[in-house]
Amino acid sequence: MYANRPKIKIQLEPIDTILEATTAAILIALWMYVIISYSSLPETIPTHINYKGEVDGTGNKMLIWVLLGITTVITVGMHVLTRFPQIHNYMVNITEENAQHNYRLSSRMLRYVNLLTLLLLAYVCYAMIQKSFGDNFFMESAMTYLIIVYSVAMPIVLIVFMLKNQKAPK
Numbered sequence: 001m002y003a004n005r006p007k008i009k010i011q012l013e014p015i016d017t018i019l020e021a022t023t024a025a026i027l028i029a030l031w032m033y034v035i036i037s038y039s040s041l042p043e044t045i046p047t048h049i050n051y052k053g054e055v056d057g058t059g060n061k062m063l064i065w066v067l068l069g070i071t072t073v074i075t076v077g078m079h080v081l082t083r084f085p086q087i088h089n090y091m092v093n094i095t096e097e098n099a100q101h102n103y104r105l106s107s108r109m110l111r112y113v114n115l116l117t118l119l120l121l122a123y124v125c126y127a128m129i130q131k132s133f134g135d136n137f138f139m140e141s142a143m144t145y146l147i148i149v150y151s152v153a154m155p156i157v158l159i160v161f162m163l164k165n166q167k168a169p170k
Contacts, residue, residue, distance in 0.1 A: 078114035
């Protein structure tokens, strides 16, 4: 299926570079925040916070590393996938004529998805740490709104990219 698709190098445009740099900066900042905060964390930290901002699950503070590890694997994994657009799924047949356009759009969409997913997971990590310090900053309704915004923004991003893709050379 993928063997017949052209393998071409897609040059990054400024928006792609900005998306990648922003994603990398947020991931590095998240690591620094966890490293700096870890020694101050109590042995038991919140592992689940309901929509009201109430803790309804706790665990060992080592679990923050699990969340950070999962976040890193997802972020790096999606970044790696942007480098192989020929293996992405497309709604059109990929040819030499339309490969550049479709590959660029698909990789860019994945960069947006990666950034939005990282922002959500970084917020969860931040919220767990802040809640363990007794701080409710942006906890109660903000998380609910963040999830709603994420849930609305992601399909919009995908639809915009799909509509742009329909204008691609066939």
